[in-house]
Amino acid sequence: MAETHPLPVDQFEYDNLAQPAVALMLAPQRNDSESAEHTHRKGQLVVAYRGGIVCTGENGVWMVPSGFGVWIPGGISHSNRVTANGQVCFLFVEPDAASLPDHCCTLALSPLILQLILHLSDQAQDYRADSRTSRLAGVLLEELEQAPTEQLYLPLPASKPLRRIARALAQNPANRATMADWAQQVAMSERSLARLIKAETGLTFGQWRKQWQIIVALQSLAEGLSVQRTAEALGYESVSSFISMFRKTLGSSPARYLRSTPISALADRSA
Template identity: 35%
Template sequence: MIQPRLQTFGDGFAARKVIAQAIDYVDGTHEIAHIHHRAQLVYATSGIVRAATPLGLWMLTPGNALLIGSQIEHELHMVGQVSMRTLYIEPDSLAPQKHECRVIPVGGLLRASILGMFDPAADEAGESRAELIVPLILRLLRDATEGVPAARLPLPANARLRRICESLIAQPASNDTLERWAERVGASSRTVARLFRQETGMSFGQWREQLRLAEAMSRLSVGQASARVAQDLGYADVRTFTVMFKRAFGSTPQQFLHLFRERLAD
């Protein structure tokens, strides 16, 4: 079994409560499984980031960030051109988390504070801007409510089921039957169906639908048209996609996009 890589920052950064790092990625870039001693706030100003841990998958757009706990194994997949502005946070500076990861809605103040960490300007007293911004960021993270619960999709631990899920994540438009997938991984369809419910709390069909809806939210959020989203995710037509989206989220894709843009502008 391959052990996840440990990423560190060296003694020169040890005294900092928050370390800021900016990286731009091309479409399809994959950060392999790794861990940090610090917590990590994953935020992208453009593009989509898929963050995966042993227990779950999150779809991140410019409207939300993911706070990954210290020592949590994770990997990142980039969809589109991604501008990452990520923060590595000393765990003792944060309130304890109930779960391994937490979705953080990114409003105007938090967004400006994160981006301010990458501005080297200093005030007249000679203090770096980061020293002023860090307490605000920590307070905003502490007070943030859980956002976009549908952005998380549970992932199974069973190796055969994991192979199926990873294939569907790569090709969410696939309409192959459970029987076909079970044959590919060398198991009976009954066994696969039972394990899906046991490990994810959903049937195979429900899990695939939730994957598609999470992908749809992400793609709409970065400006893809409903017709293209419907086609890319395997829906018969735009109407079918709209009906499924509204059933899941209580709004049409157009209404969702309008509300998303309003939240982003707050």
């Protein structure tokens, strides 16, 4: 488990501003650590410009590769872990300032949205309602309302047996124990365990474990690990079998998926 640190006080100061959208670019220190669980009055978009972020809430885990963001509505308890090489920006959105989801989700952010957030983070955040910055913030929120969601989410079960399995998989993603093995470990029948997983996550055990592997794989790749090392960490006997699983789940190979992120498009435009 990563060491936990308190949040920078700036986050709470920005959360208290009345402007419809304010942005805070975090300094890179204290990366590879997990923030204490907390809530915000405003909605919060956690954006990865480099590396990745894992956001954990009460009911799930969201992965944010570069060019994506996790949207967290106001009042929802969560913690964030940034990869060691990460560069992160927080966008705080005033309640009712934009029509955004009422639940946590991962959003794919266009190069325009990413540029607007970067620009906003460089401005004085106590801007006037009739200022140019206010008008740009309005454009940003309009664009953000159109951002598509991505299935980079792992539902976390609530029951003790499934939480035990989740902790074991978090500690050892290469664990290849079968459903029968897990059922024996948590003193349940295989059929009862299968029903419980389906009821609490909406997924079969195989789907749930594969989604967990995708979350871990994206985090590893975002940290700069090679595809081969990522495959080995997940217990795959060959790189090709890992790539096949990744392609079937996300529609492309790991290398192509990372190249197609909005950050890559942003870099291409600025080159």
